[in-house]
Amino acid sequence: MPNYTEDDLEHLEESAEMARPGHQAQALALVAGVLERNAIAYGVMGGMNFYLRGSGRTTGDVDIAVDLGMLMDAIRESMPAVCAKIGDEMDGDSSESRPTTSGASDERDTCC
Incomplete structure (x- = not known):
């Protein structure tokens, strides 16, 4: 970083x-x-x-607004070392699920 x-x-x-x-x-x-x-x-x-x-x-x-789930998927795939380093810090507490536009939780929103 x-x-x-x-x-x-x-x-x-x-x-x-x-x-x-x-x-x-x-x-x-x-x-x-x-x-x-x-x-x-x-x-x-x-x-x-x-x-x-x-x-x-x-x-x-x-x-710039980005699709967070798609971004996190790309980070996990292309930069595994970065993902391993930041863990769930990017989205806060990994036990909290964040609503998507449909109101359902999307596990892709948490890093790694």
């Missing part, structure tokens, strides 16, 4: 504030490519969604 110092964090935050829509679109293309190669459903939300549709509206971030 990456780690950084407090000074590094400050630099990263400053750099993020200077990102222009073109930079954000490049970052989105990178992330979307990874999601698509792994067949993970996603949607672009917020200001970037409007920007991509030609509105010119922008915000300082890129919001």
